[in-house]
Amino acid sequence: MSVTEQLATxxxxxxxxxxxxxxxxxxxxxxxxxxxxxxxGANEPALDNALDxxxxxxxxxxxxxxxxxxxxxxxYASLFNGIGSHVHEYDDTIPKNYIHPSIPVASALFxxxxxNQGSDQAVTGEEFLQAFILGFDIESRIGNxxxxxxxxxxxxITSTTGVFGAAAAxxxxxxxxxxxxxxxxxxxxxxxxxxxxxxxxxxxSFQPGRAAQNGYTAALLxxxxxxxxxxxxxxxxxxxxxxxTEYDLDKAVDQLGEHYELLDNAYKPYACGLxxxxxxxxxxxxxxxxxxxxxxxxxxxxxxxPLVLDLCNHKDLKRALQSKYSIYHAAAIGLARxxxxxxxxxxxxxxxxxxxxxxxxxxxxxxxxITDDQADVTLTLKSGESIHFFxxxxxxxMDRPLSNAQLDDKFIDQATLVLPQAQVDALLAATWxxxxxxxxxxxxxxAVHKGx
Amino acid sequence: MSVTEQLATxxxxxxxxxxxxxxxxxxxxxxxxxxxxxxxGANEPALDNALDxxxxxxxxxxxxxxxxxxxxxxxYASLFNGIGSHVHEYDDTIPKNYIHPSIPVASALFxxxxxNQGSDQAVTGEEFLQAFILGFDIESRIGNxxxxxxxxxxxxITSTTGVFGAAAAxxxxxxxxxxxxxxxxxxxxxxxxxxxxxxxxxxxSFQPGRAAQNGYTAALLxxxxxxxxxxxxxxxxxxxxxxxTEYDLDKAVDQLGEHYELLDNAYKPYACGLxxxxxxxxxxxxxxxxxxxxxxxxxxxxxxxPLVLDLCNHKDLKRALQSKYSIYHAAAIGLARxxxxxxxxxxxxxxxxxxxxxxxxxxxxxxxxITDDQADVTLTLKSGESIHFFxxxxxxxMDRPLSNAQLDDKFIDQATLVLPQAQVDALLAATWxxxxxxxxxxxxxxAVHKGx
Numbered sequence: 001m002s003v004t005e006q007l008a009t010x011x012x013x014x015x016x017x018x019x020x021x022x023x024x025x026x027x028x029x030x031x032x033x034x035x036x037x038x039x040x041g042a043n044e045p046a047l048d049n050a051l052d053x054x055x056x057x058x059x060x061x062x063x064x065x066x067x068x069x070x071x072x073x074x075x076y077a078s079l080f081n082g083i084g085s086h087v088h089e090y091d092d093t094i095p096k097n098y099i100h101p102s103i104p105v106a107s108a109l110f111x112x113x114x115x116n117q118g119s120d121q122a123v124t125g126e127e128f129l130q131a132f133i134l135g136f137d138i139e140s141r142i143g144n145x146x147x148x149x150x151x152x153x154x155x156x157i158t159s160t161t162g163v164f165g166a167a168a169a170x171x172x173x174x175x176x177x178x179x180x181x182x183x184x185x186x187x188x189x190x191x192x193x194x195x196x197x198x199x200x201x202x203x204x205s206f207q208p209g210r211a212a213q214n215g216y217t218a219a220l221l222x223x224x225x226x227x228x229x230x231x232x233x234x235x236x237x238x239x240x241x242x243x244x245t246e247y248d249l250d251k252a253v254d255q256l257g258e259h260y261e262l263l264d265n266a267y268k269p270y271a272c273g274l275x276x277x278x279x280x281x282x283x284x285x286x287x288x289x290x291x292x293x294x295x296x297x298x299x300x301x302x303x304x305x306p307l308v309l310d311l312c313n314h315k316d317l318k319r320a321l322q323s324k325y326s327i328y329h330a331a332a333i334g335l336a337r338x339x340x341x342x343x344x345x346x347x348x349x350x351x352x353x354x355x356x357x358x359x360x361x362x363x364x365x366x367x368x369x370i371t372d373d374q375a376d377v378t379l380t381l382k383s384g385e386s387i388h389f390f391x392x393x394x395x396x397x398m399d400r401p402l403s404n405a406q407l408d409d410k411f412i413d414q415a416t417l418v419l420p421q422a423q424v425d426a427l428l429a430a431t432w433x434x435x436x437x438x439x440x441x442x443x444x445x446x447a448v449h450k451g452x
Numbered sequence: 453m454s455v456t457e458q459l460a461t462x463x464x465x466x467x468x469x470x471x472x473x474x475x476x477x478x479x480x481x482x483x484x485x486x487x488x489x490x491x492x493g494a495n496e497p498a499l500d501n502a503l504d505x506x507x508x509x510x511x512x513x514x515x516x517x518x519x520x521x522x523x524x525x526x527x528y529a530s531l532f533n534g535i536g537s538h539v540h541e542y543d544d545t546i547p548k549n550y551i552h553p554s555i556p557v558a559s560a561l562f563x564x565x566x567x568n569q570g571s572d573q574a575v576t577g578e579e580f581l582q583a584f585i586l587g588f589d590i591e592s593r594i595g596n597x598x599x600x601x602x603x604x605x606x607x608x609i610t611s612t613t614g615v616f617g618a619a620a621a622x623x624x625x626x627x628x629x630x631x632x633x634x635x636x637x638x639x640x641x642x643x644x645x646x647x648x649x650x651x652x653x654x655x656x657s658f659q660p661g662r663a664a665q666n667g668y669t670a671a672l673l674x675x676x677x678x679x680x681x682x683x684x685x686x687x688x689x690x691x692x693x694x695x696x697t698e699y700d701l702d703k704a705v706d707q708l709g710e711h712y713e714l715l716d717n718a719y720k721p722y723a724c725g726l727x728x729x730x731x732x733x734x735x736x737x738x739x740x741x742x743x744x745x746x747x748x749x750x751x752x753x754x755x756x757x758p759l760v761l762d763l764c765n766h767k768d769l770k771r772a773l774q775s776k777y778s779i780y781h782a783a784a785i786g787l788a789r790x791x792x793x794x795x796x797x798x799x800x801x802x803x804x805x806x807x808x809x810x811x812x813x814x815x816x817x818x819x820x821x822i823t824d825d826q827a828d829v830t831l832t833l834k835s836g837e838s839i840h841f842f843x844x845x846x847x848x849x850m851d852r853p854l855s856n857a858q859l860d861d862k863f864i865d866q867a868t869l870v871l872p873q874a875q876v877d878a879l880l881a882a883t884w885x886x887x888x889x890x891x892x893x894x895x896x897x898x899a900v901h902k903g904x
Contacts, residue, residue, distance in 0.1 A: 046678070049673070049676055049677070049678045050673065050678060052676055053672050053673050053675075053676045053678065054669070054672070054673075056511065056512070057511040057512075057525045057527050058511050059508065059509040059510050059511055060508070060509075073509045074509075075509050153689075153693075153694055154688070154689025154690070154693065154694045155694065183653075183655075186649075186650060186653065186655055187655055187658070189647060189649065189650070190645065190646055190647065190650055190655045190658060190659055190662070191645050191662065192645055193642060193643050193644055193645040194642055195641055195642060195681075195689055195690065195691070195694055196689040197638075197641065197681040197683060197684065197687040197688070197689040197690040197691075197694075198638060198641070198642050198680055198681040199681070200681065201635075201638065201679040201680045201681050202678050202679045202680065203635075203638055203639055203642045203678075203679065203680035203681060206639070206642060206673075206678075207642055210642075210643065217506070220505050220506070221501070221502065221505050221506075221658075223505075224501055224504055224505045225501070226498070226501045226502060226505065226654050226655075226658075227653040227654045227655065228650055228653045228654065228655035229647075229649040229650040229651070229652065229653050229655060230653075231649060232649065235649040236606070236649070237605075237606025237647055237648040237649040238606070238647065238649040239647070239649075241605075241606065242605055242606045242607065242647055242649075
């Protein structure tokens with residue numbers, strides 16, 4: 001069998017009982033992280049703008065958009081969910097292939113579940129999680145095959161592989177047979193797009209959203225026997241050879257059905273550039289261990305990896321965006337607030353006199369002996385007392401995954417920007433209980449903004 | 453200015469009077485050819501299938517689909533028009549870059565014109581032609597920059613560049629400013645997709661249709677200041693570097709506004725593989741010059757380029773598709789019918805005893821002295837008389853373009869498969885008169901299938 005056929009067969013033949021409980025547990029964590037991001041990004045200008053333009057073109061409004069009051073058809077809901085959940089770039093990442101995996105797959109699945117709520121095609125939590133796990137797996141496996149040359153060339157690997165993941169997930173719910181799944185992958189390959197040249201603009205979050213929408217469309221067409229080339233991945237003019245100067249399709253099927261890619265997923269603890277994460281983490285730990293009052297701080301001395309100062313040597317902050325790439329702000333929020341959520345990188349946070357004072361007291365030097373994943377902090381108090389802390393490995397890495405409680409905090413921190421606390425609590429609880437949910441459309445109901 | 457900015461500026465600044473009359477005349481010929489293909493393909497299974505799946509997701513049904521009775525929103529109409537007009541692969545081609553240029557641009561424009569019929573945004577024929585000329589130009593110029601390496605790698609260049617053409621054309625009608633046009637090109641680059649691995653399946657005609665739909669969407673978003681990266685073409689992770697191992701962006705702006713790419717367009721005279729065109733042409737000319745009765749033919753002897761026998765050495769035909777790649781069928785239809793329209797490649801044509809008899813009397817030998825564009829035919833009649841004809845250059849080439857009368861014949865031959873003769877005549881006349889049309893939506897009205 002070709003690689004395309006092997007992956008299609010894997011998805012169509014998979015039974016819910018084939019997947020170990022550990023994978024379902026990790027899938028729930030990914031869904032919690034996804035849902036928090038989707039709600040947290042729901043009021044961002046990129047999503048407002050896309051809704052403004054495209055809602056007039058939506059079909060029958062059967063699907064809610066996460067964190068919004070608008071409804072639309074599930075294809076557009078997939079797009080809008082994708083924009084909102086990716087816009088803060090606070091979503092999950094697979095460190096080995098740089099894919100933000102949950103966006104394209106979960107965005108399509110929640111749209112599908114909402115559109116089919118209360119119908120014969122209503123999606124149970126078990127079906128949802130299975131489709132999510134399989135879509136995630138397909139997407140990441142295809143990424144493994146073409147990474148790194150595909151990514152380094154400039155492809156936005158989250159959208160180019162995400163369209164396959166969304167097609168697999170929706171295709172599983174639509175009960176495609178294997179031939180149809182092969183066509184769905186062909187129709188995904190037909191639409192695989194998204195380039196890193198768009199980073200820094202609204203088009204960036206559009207890309208994984210469009211991947212969700214296009215993968216969903218691919219599955220619908222395949223279900224109706226709309227034919228496509230049957231060698232989407234390995235063909236001489238297929239996805240791998242066209243988009244990667246070097247690739248290894250064996251990686252796409254390595255330990256297929258034995259190893260699940262969800263085990264390689266990581267959740268971002270802080271809503272900012274990765275290189276300042278160790279400093280936030282170290283300062284947060286000092287704060288917690290020593291119960292620091294910011295008013296007692298005389299100075300903060302950082303030793304950081306040279307890359308950190310190359311990218312983040314901004315002390316005099318003018319705009320919110322700059323705070324995401326300031327090593328001084330990182331130290332300040334860690335010490336004063338013990339976290340780095342969305343609220344720590346706003347204009348208000350930049351103007352906060354406590355944070356401003358701490359930034360001015362922070363000094364940073366580059367040290368080649370410090371890795372990108374480490375930080376060395378020496379805190380000097382006005383009393384003369386000195387506290388030293390060396391962080392060996394940063395929170396959110398594969399070796400130090402966020403705990404479920406930390407995922408809860410991250411969820412609440414984001415979702416309360418958009419939804420009332422009581423609704424946030426109910427949504428969080430319902431999302432953790434997704435395994436036993438009889439109709440996932442009911443979870444989407446809890447994610448709807450009810451208006452002011 | 454960057455190449456992206458130069459192209460955007462060219463489109464936004466272009467006045468109708470900047471474009472020479474010769475270009476408008478050629479644009480009309482391209483539109484005639486396009487419209488005939490769109491009607492001729494309107495009843496094909498690929499389009500039936502896509503309509504079946506996607507019509508339930510359409511928004512407000514303001515736009516007619518060419519050659520159909522269905523209505524939908526103009527974004528989906530762009531897709532459907534694109535599938536129908538490309539499905540027979542009988543559309544136009546730019547020989548220097550292999551783009552089928554009219555499909556993505558005209559499919560979006562007719563959808564836009566239909567949706568805005570009778571409104572303040574109604575499109576006049578002059579505006580329509582200008583937008584078509586500019587979209588065509590942008591698409592082909594981007595193709596020039598990345599051809600041949602882009603095409604040889606396996607990209608379906610019609611869809612990958614077509615999305616830029618559709619964005620430019622719709623963006624012109626939406627009166628984007630230059631910054632917005634740059635964003636529209638970014639949003640086009642974000643969605644540029646389509647691979648040759650899909651050739652031979654329904655996904656093939658889906659690709660340029662999706663390019664029309666996505667380019668239209670890009671223009672709508674840009675009009676609302678949905679931002680995108682501003683170096684869509686020349687950026688280090690932009691379209692050219694990612695999709696072509698070798699490219700020359702100077703070609704995209706060479707003689708910009710002086711040379712129009714429409715002058716490099718060609719129209720396919722026969723609805724079959726290009727390599728058998730010279731034989732159809734030669735036999736058609738013999739038929740016309742000598743008023744041949746097929747019953748009088750003893751044998752036909754062909755000398756053809758070696759490639760022809762490599763690809764088209766099929767005498768015993770079982771299916772309609774095979775007839776498109778049979779040098780024997782090519783000789784038969786030329787001699788018996790003097791043409792190679794859609795009706796010459798059906799199951800009925802394959803079974804026609806006159807054609808079957810002529811195929812059996814045809815012999816072909818490869819001759820390296822014959823080019824792909826030539827054919828040498830010796831016809832022996834039962835009377836013993838012998839007629840020899842050597843075709844130097846085949847009809848439809850840049851040097852032997854189809855006349856307007858031949859475009860009419862091609863149009864009528866296709867359109868009468870789907871629409872009544874009187875409607876075909878009215879549509880043909882109205883399309884030729886597009887320059888003076890006050891609302892191009894009225895031309896689309898004439899292209900609507902009224903039901904049985």
